[in-house]
Amino acid sequence: xxxxxxxxxxxxxxxxxxxxxxxxxxxxxxxxxxxxxxxxxxxxxxxxxxxxxxxxxxxxxxxxxxxxxxxxxxxxxxxxxxxxxxxxx
Amino acid sequence: xxxxxxxxxxxxxxxxxxxxxxxxxxxxxxxxxxxxxxxxxxxxxxxxxxxxxxxxxxxxxxxxxxxxxxxxxxxxxxxxxxxxxxxxxxxxxxxxxxxxxxxxxxxxxxxxxxxxxxxxxxxxxxxxxxxxxxxxxxxxxxxxxxxxxxxxxxxxxxxxxxxxxxxxxxxxxxxxxxxxxxxxxxxxxxxxxxxxxxxxxxxxxxxxxxxxxxxxxxxxxxxxxxxxxxxxxxxxxxxxxxxxxxxxxxxxxxxxxxxxxxxxxxxxxxxxxxxxxxxxxxxxxxxxxxxxxxxxxxxxxxxxxxxxxxxxxxxxxxxxx
Numbered sequence: 001x002x003x004x005x006x007x008x009x010x011x012x013x014x015x016x017x018x019x020x021x022x023x024x025x026x027x028x029x030x031x032x033x034x035x036x037x038x039x040x041x042x043x044x045x046x047x048x049x050x051x052x053x054x055x056x057x058x059x060x061x062x063x064x065x066x067x068x069x070x071x072x073x074x075x076x077x078x079x080x081x082x083x084x085x086x087x088x089x
Numbered sequence: 090x091x092x093x094x095x096x097x098x099x100x101x102x103x104x105x106x107x108x109x110x111x112x113x114x115x116x117x118x119x120x121x122x123x124x125x126x127x128x129x130x131x132x133x134x135x136x137x138x139x140x141x142x143x144x145x146x147x148x149x150x151x152x153x154x155x156x157x158x159x160x161x162x163x164x165x166x167x168x169x170x171x172x173x174x175x176x177x178x179x180x181x182x183x184x185x186x187x188x189x190x191x192x193x194x195x196x197x198x199x200x201x202x203x204x205x206x207x208x209x210x211x212x213x214x215x216x217x218x219x220x221x222x223x224x225x226x227x228x229x230x231x232x233x234x235x236x237x238x239x240x241x242x243x244x245x246x247x248x249x250x251x252x253x254x255x256x257x258x259x260x261x262x263x264x265x266x267x268x269x270x271x272x273x274x275x276x277x278x279x280x281x282x283x284x285x286x287x288x289x290x291x292x293x294x295x296x297x298x299x300x301x302x303x304x305x306x307x308x309x310x311x312x313x314x315x316x317x318x319x320x321x322x323x324x325x326x327x328x329x330x331x332x333x334x335x336x337x338x339x340x341x342x343x344x345x346x347x348x349x350x351x352x353x354x355x356x357x358x359x360x361x362x363x364x365x366x367x368x369x370x371x372x373x374x375x376x377x378x379x380x381x382x383x384x385x386x387x388x389x390x391x392x393x394x395x396x397x398x399x400x401x402x403x404x405x406x407x408x409x410x
Contacts, residue, residue: 015193017138039135046194053190 004077015051016044028073045070058083090294090406091240092287095157097150098279098374099125101363106153111378114361117273136212139195141176143254144208146278151209151248158282158290164244165218166206167236169228169251171366173202176256205252226393229370230401233298240285250280251367271333275363279370293377296404304400307337308344314402320388322348327379329372330392332357337397369393369401376405
């Protein structure tokens with residue numbers, strides 16, 4: 001799980017061109033779309049959907065799931081783990 | 090005449106925030122690099138991360154113009170670009186070809202030509218007329234004509250400029266198409282504040298701009314343009330032209346030499362700017378800078394024949410002319 005979170009942070013920095021941010025600066029529970037967290041916006045939300053498909057093979061088909069899944073690194077990692085488990089069944 | 094109250098360029102020369110740069114220009118070499126400022130000084134970090142080279146250059150130049158002209162909001166923003174946002178276009182098409190499934194939205198959003206004028210508008214919170222002109226090598230001249238029409242109506246200040254960016258694939262395209270180039274492909278952005286009235290910030294005046302598409306007789310067109318402006322060739326203190334293609338450049342050189350313009354007053358600006366479709370905007374900034382450095386100069390003609398089928402003529406004059 002910890003490796004997944006590290007990978008997610010690297011992928012977010014690359015996909016969203018967060019030039020000045022290091023992996024170590026992103027807390028697992030920081031709110032991604034809050035100014036006190038990463039301060040992401042609606043275009044970033046679209047980029048995160050692309051990121052999930054590109055790096056993890058997961059399609060976000062239900063918009064209401066995205067709101068919950070993209071809250072923080074922790075929730076993204078949980079979402080990926082759950083969806084992969086569902087795919088494996 | 091309309092008045093130029095600010096000028097700002099980011100190019101391969103030390104043009105940015107450097108009045109008098111025209112005295113320290115050097116001929117571009119293969120290893121010449123774009124001279125960029127620290128963009129974080131001009132653009133919010135949250136916006137900067139999504140901006141390609143052409144957008145960074147343009148927004149930084151636009152903001153500098155506002156600062157220098159001491160005008161917080163222009164009535165209009167008008168931009169000319171020959172090839173638009175190439176870096177994002179290449180990125181989007183690259184992912185389009187290689188990735189199955191969803192495509193990243195940012196490079197698509199930022200790939201359109203009018204992203205430049207749009208980003209300037211968003212960066213300064215401007216809700217006025219916002220227009221992009223893209224007509225190959227005459228894009229900047231058409232942006233100027235649009236701006237002058239706006240000033241002749243009800244606008245007081247128009248932010249006008251031009252930008253184009255080099256990306257590596259242009260070299261391959263040039264080789265594949267067997268296009269002989271007389272210089273280095275480069276990037277550049279030049280922006281100006283055009284005002285209806287003269288002010289303490291006025292640097293120079295712009296008297297006339299004209300474009301002639303599918304030009305047949307360059308010499309006749311230049312003669313007619315000058316006559317309409319009541320200017321004789323011998324009144325020109327400087328002629329700026331792109332020495333790109335021997336035939337057309339030769340015609341222009343012949344014309345002015347035969348009409349009493351000394352050879353050392355005829356300057357090939359392409360050797361300083363490198364090659365991109367809107368280099369005539371660099372030439373305009375060069376002309377303004379020269380006028381500011383030498384009070385003996387009154388009339389400068391930019392003669393844009395970068396594409397031999399199209400002719401752009403811009404007459405820039407000192408405030409005393």
